[in-house]
Amino acid sequence: MFRLKEHSQRxxxxxxxxxxxxxxTAAQISEGILELLKKNGAREIVYIRPIAFVGxxxxxxxxxxxxxxxxxFAFPFRAYFERSGLRVCVSSWRRVSRSSMIPxxxxxxxxxxxxxxxxxxxxxxxxxxxxxxxxxxxxxGAGENLFIVEGEVVATPPTYTAILEGITRQTVxxxxxxxxxxxxxxxxxRSELYTADExxxxxxxxxxxxxxxxxxxxxxxxxxxxxxxxxxxxxxxAVRGRIPKHRAWLTPVNANSRRxxxxxx
Ligand code: PMP
Numbered sequence: 001m002f003r004l005k006e007h008s009q010r011x012x013x014x015x016x017x018x019x020x021x022x023x024x025t026a027a028q029i030s031e032g033i034l035e036l037l038k039k040n041g042a043r044e045i046v047y048i049r050p051i052a053f054v055g056x057x058x059x060x061x062x063x064x065x066x067x068x069x070x071x072x073f074a075f076p077f078r079a080y081f082e083r084s085g086l087r088v089c090v091s092s093w094r095r096v097s098r099s100s101m102i103p104x105x106x107x108x109x110x111x112x113x114x115x116x117x118x119x120x121x122x123x124x125x126x127x128x129x130x131x132x133x134x135x136x137x138x139x140x141g142a143g144e145n146l147f148i149v150e151g152e153v154v155a156t157p158p159t160y161t162a163i164l165e166g167i168t169r170q171t172v173x174x175x176x177x178x179x180x181x182x183x184x185x186x187x188x189x190r191s192e193l194y195t196a197d198e199x200x201x202x203x204x205x206x207x208x209x210x211x212x213x214x215x216x217x218x219x220x221x222x223x224x225x226x227x228x229x230x231x232x233x234x235x236x237x238a239v240r241g242r243i244p245k246h247r248a249w250l251t252p253v254n255a256n257s258r259r260x261x262x263x264x265x
Pocket of ligand 1: 204
């Protein structure tokens with residue numbers, strides 16, 4: 001499993017941020033996920049989705065004392081998008097504001113925002129939606145973090161621009177640094193999307209995927225650019241344990257397992 005520890009920690013922290021402290025530690029959640037995969041004897045790429053929710057306790061919106069549950073689903077998974085090289089549009093919906101919700105936390109309620117933006121984009125014939133934050137800065141894709149490339153510089157919005165703190169984002173920042181690229185976390189203006197050399201999305205399900213058109217403007221000539229391709233290849237190596245210094249990102253499920261599962265906490 002790829003970055004299991006970080007995914008379990010994000011789940012526990014996300015729950016804590018919304019007063020939903022779980023009666024299990026991140027390490028215990030990880031153990032539960034490992035047990036599920038072992039019992040199912042997964043032999044292919046699986047997407048893993050742990051989800052915490054409140055149960056018995058009444059209808060009061062103060063759910064702090066309600067019973068907490070964690071369920072884990074794992075299922076064979078191929079690709080999030082049907083095609084490689086995405087056509088996207090800036091959504092008419094803004095990313096949930098930090099003054100009303102906690103976009104940094106992976107809270108299911110935030111996904112109504114992502115879902116509405118996704119459906120709007122698909123109805124208009126695009127592959128994915130890109131959201132701005134309340135201030136009009138670039139935030140992220142409906143289910144992915146966003147990076148732009150300018151020469152040898154890779155930039156992505158900082159966490160205060162209402163983004164989910166993606167684990168793939170963090171992984172790609174580390175890999176880009178390893179590759180000798182300059183890495184910057186900085187606010188990105190909408191207009192920069194149209195002039196960047198390359199744009200790509202990152203996410204557990206999406207992995208690393210090139211954005212080749214934004215609002216009808218072609219990016220990097222309408223195909224994945226060279227830096228995106230290098231980062232994509234490096235990510236693929238990392239997930240498969242082919243980068244010795246990053247082997248600690250992987251948790252083996254059994255001695256014979258050759259493929260990594262992806263946890264989507
Ligand atoms: N932003 C949003 C809104 C997402 O749903 C996801 C997918 N989990 C991401 C970013 C990427 O996060 P991660 O790399 O941890 O999957």
